[in-house]
Amino acid sequence: MRTLQDILNQRTLSAIFQPIMDFSNGSFIGFEGLIRGPANSPMHSPANLFGAARQQGLSLEIEMLSRQIVLETFADQGLPGKLFLNVSPETLTHPSFKNGQTLVYLENLGVDPKRVVIEITENQPTFDFDAMRNALLHYRGMGFQIAMDDLGAGFSSLRLWSELRPEYVKIDMHFVQGVNSDPLKQQFLKSIQQIAKSSGTQVIAEGIETDAEFRVIRDIGIACGQGYFIARPSPTPPLNAHAQVGCLINTNNVVEQPYSSTRNVTVGSIQRYVESFPPETAVEQIFVHFTENHNLRSIPVVKHGRPVGLINRHEFLDNFSQPFRRELLGKKPCTELMNAEPLLVEKSTPIHELSGFLSESEIKHFTDGFIITEQGRYIGVGTGQDLLREVTKAQIENARYANPLTMLPGNVPINEHIEHLLQNDKSFAVCYADLDNFKPFNDVYGYRKGDEAIQFTGKLLANVCDPKYDFIGHIGGDDFILVLQSADWEQRCNRALAAFARTSPVLFDEEHRSIGGYLTADRQGRIVRHQLPTLSIGAIWVSPELFSSHHEVAEAATAAKKLAKGKPGNSLFIERRRLPHQEQQHEAAALYFG
Structure with a gap:
C-alpha cells in the first residue's frame, strides 16, 4: 500500500x-x-x-x-x-x-x-x-x-x-x-x-x-x-x-428585454424636493437640520443652482458623534463631510436605464440616493427604495400585457411601441417571424414540446436583438414581431435564420432528424409526410412618411410574412418597395396584431 x-x-x-x-x-x-x-x-x-x-x-x-x-x-x-x-x-x-x-x-x-x-x-x-x-x-x-x-x-x-x-x-x-x-x-x-x-x-x-x-x-x-x-x-x-x-x-421561460413605449416612466416620477444648503454652511448647522428632520436621509449641497455634493445622514452623524469631532468640525464648512462625487441623474432619464446603471455600479449610489437635475440644475433627490417601488409598478404593468409563455410583450405593447416610434418620426424595420410546419410538430410531439419550441424560438430571436435599439414581442402562438432600429437589422435577421438552422435539431428525435420530417395520418387516414419546422421572416422598412399608424404597419408586415412563408426552408423576404398606403389583408392583420 x-x-x-x-x-x-x-x-x-x-x-x-x-x-x-x-x-x-x-x-x-x-x-x-x-x-x-x-x-x-x-x-x-x-x-x-x-x-x-x-x-x-x-x-x-x-x-x-x-x-x-x-x-x-x-x-x-x-x-x-x-x-x-x-x-x-x-x-x-x-x-x-x-x-x-x-x-x-x-x-x-x-x-x-x-x-x-x-x-x-x-x-x-x-x-x-x-x-x-x-x-x-x-x-x-x-x-x-x-x-x-x-x-x-x-x-x-x-x-x-x-x-x-x-x-x-x-x-x-x-x-x-x-x-x-x-x-x-x-x-x-x-x-x-x-x-x-x-x-x-x-x-x-x-x-x-x-x-x-x-x-x-x-x-x-x-x-x-x-x-x-x-x-x-x-x-x-x-x-x-x-x-x-x-x-x-x-427554452428559457423568461426572455428579458426592456420595454420602450409611451408609458415609459422617467426619474422625474420619483423626484422629491429636499432643501439644499450652500457649500459654506457650517457643519454644526447641518447637524441641527438632521436632528430636526428625523426622516431626512441626505442633504444636497448646491452652489449657484448646481449640485456639488451630497451629505449622507448616517455617515455624517457617525463621524460627527465621535469624540472631539464636534469641537473640531462644528464651525467648518459642510464640504468637509460631504460626498463630492454624488450620482447626478437628469429628470428625463427613463427609470429602467437608471435601474440598469445602479445594478452595475457601486452599492453606495443605491443606499445614499442620488441628486435629480434638470439641464444640470438641482431640482430634487431620489432614493434606491423609491426607484425599486417605481420599477416594480412598471414591471407589474408590463406583465399585464406580456405573453404568459415567453413573458415577452404582447399585442398592446407592440402596437404602442410602433406608434411611439412613428409619432417621434423614427424609421425602423418591422420583422414578422413565424414557424413553418408547426401544427404537425405540435400534433406529433405534444403541446409541452410545442411550448418548448416556441420558447426556444423566442430566446433565439431575442438573442439577435440589441437591447439598446431593438424590441421583440410575442403576438401569440408561434408568431413574433421584431422592431429593429439597429443599422445592421438585415444581418441580424439572417443570423437568426442561421442560428435556427444550426440549433433547432435539438428539438427533434434522431429518427425524424435523419429523414428530415415525420409521417402522420390525415382525416381520411392517408399517410402524409411533413417537413421539420423552419423559420420564416417577412420584413418591411417603416418610415413616418410611408405609414401613419401601427394598423398600416401590421398590414404590410403580414403581407411580407406570407411571401416569406412561400419560400422553402428558413427564409427571409424583405419588401424593398416604397409602398404607398393601400389595401392589404386587413383581416389577417387584425388577427395577428389585435
Missing part, C-alpha cells in the same frame, strides 16, 4: 475537471480542477487523501502537489476558459504559498494568471481572517480572480464576500438539490442572487443533478452552474454541453 510520502515522491496524483456552464448562452466558462489519489487505493478518494494528510502533517505538501498536477494537466490538454483552482485558507496564508511559486508554474506552463480563479475551500474554521483576506487581495493584484466555495456551508465566506467582493460565489449543493420542490431553498437562492447582482458577483450553483433543478436555477437568474446533469468530472471533460442541456438553455 502506498504511503503519503510515496505519493509525494512519485507524484501519483491525477487531475479531473468538471465544466462550469454560463446559463446565458450554454457555453462553458471554464473548469473546476479536482484531484484524485492513486487508483485502486483508499487514497483515491480526495476525502481520504486529505484526511490522512492532515493527520500526518502533510496537508501543505499534498495541496501544493495537487495544484501542480491540476495546472500541468489543464495546460497539457489546452482546455479553454478559466481554471477554478481549489485552495484551502490554511495553505493560502502559509508563507510558502505567497512567495510566487504558483506564478512561476503558470509562467512555465504558458497559462495567463487572469485565466485562473482561486477557489477558497473551507472544511474548518478560519481563525486568521485578516491574513486570508490580505492574501486574497495580494493574489488579485497579481491577476488572479477569486471564488468563494460552498456558500451557506463555510465558516467565513459571508464575511469574505462582504469585504472582498469576489468575482464568483459558489452556492453549496445542499441549497441546490431538490430546489424545485423546496420553496425555502428557492427563496434562499433568490436572496443570494439579488445580493450578487448588487455586488457585481456571479453566482455558481453546485450539484445540479436533474433537469427540474436546472430549470429552477436558470429561471431564478443564477449566472452559472455545475453538476452531474451538466457534465460529470472527467480526465478529459467535454468542451460543449450535450443536446438535452443545450435545448433547456434555449
